[in-house]
Amino acid sequence: MCSEFKHQIYFNTPIGTTEIIGTEEGLESIKLIDYYRQNCEVPKALETCVTQLNEYFNKQRQIFDLKLNPKGTPFQLGVWKFLQTIPYGSVISYKEQAIKMGDVHAIRAVAAANAHNPLWIVVPCHRVIGSDGDLIGYAGGLWRKEWLLKHEGALTQTSLFE
Numbered sequence: 001m002c003s004e005f006k007h008q009i010y011f012n013t014p015i016g017t018t019e020i021i022g023t024e025e026g027l028e029s030i031k032l033i034d035y036y037r038q039n040c041e042v043p044k045a046l047e048t049c050v051t052q053l054n055e056y057f058n059k060q061r062q063i064f065d066l067k068l069n070p071k072g073t074p075f076q077l078g079v080w081k082f083l084q085t086i087p088y089g090s091v092i093s094y095k096e097q098a099i100k101m102g103d104v105h106a107i108r109a110v111a112a113a114n115a116h117n118p119l120w121i122v123v124p125c126h127r128v129i130g131s132d133g134d135l136i137g138y139a140g141g142l143w144r145k146e147w148l149l150k151h152e153g154a155l156t157q158t159s160l161f162e
Contacts, residue, residue, distance in 0.1 A: 007043035011050055012036075013057055015144045018120065020046050026069030029118045032140045049122075056121065059151075062088035064122045072116065079113035086127040089153045093131040115139055127154065 010033070011018045017036050021029040024045055030053075042050050048066060055061035070080060082101055086092055092100075094114070098107045114125040115137060126148045130136040138145035149155040 007045045009040070009042050009046050009050065010037035011053060013053070015147050016140070018053070020049055022046055022049065023069065026067035027119060027122070028069050028071060030120045030122055031118065032120060032144070053121065057151075062152075066122060068119060068122070070118045070123070072113075072118070075109065076113040076116060079110055080117055080119070080123045080125075083114070083117065083123045083125055083128070086124055088124075091127050091129050091149065091154050094128055094137070095131045097128055111137055121148070127152075 006021060006023050006028075008019065008021045011020055016032045016034075019029070019031055019033050019037070020027065022045055027046075027049055030049070052061055052064050052066060056064070070077065072080065078101065079097075082097065094107050094111045095104070097114075098104055098110045101110065111128075114128055117123050117125040117139075120140065126138060126140075126145045128137075135142050135145050135149070146155065
């Protein structure tokens with residue numbers, strides 16, 4: 001379902017189907033969906049995104065270079081911009097993120113903005129964990145957060161029986 005201005009494609013990844021929506025102005029949404037959708041031809045405006053996601057899943061890309069156009073409040077946009085500074089293979093806590101953004105008391109607000117991140121993987125909210133090291137707060141499911149962090153080398157074996 002591609003319109004003249006807004007383009008949409010479904011991209012199958014090792015951890016689920018992703019819906020990508022964007023315009024010539026940039027990507028608006030990359031999100032997991034709970035159902036399989038057949039791909040149509042990739043719109044020109046989304047080709048680079050599909051290519052870079054393929055490279056990421058094939059361990060050929062650590063940094064995304066895409067034109068982004070997420071919709072959110074000024075606070076959310078600031079939180080999502082900060083997420084893009086967390087290096088591949090690294091994790092920080094929600095508390096660390098709030099402190100680095102200038103307000104230790106904004107932990108819940110930062111976590112809420114992370115939860116509404118519209119650009120899965122490209123804006124890496126999966127790299128934010130609990131202060132005690134627990135994997136918490138991931139809209140795509142904690143098993144996907146764990147998979148992504150292991151894929152990036154940020155998590156090592158957590159059990160003798162894995």
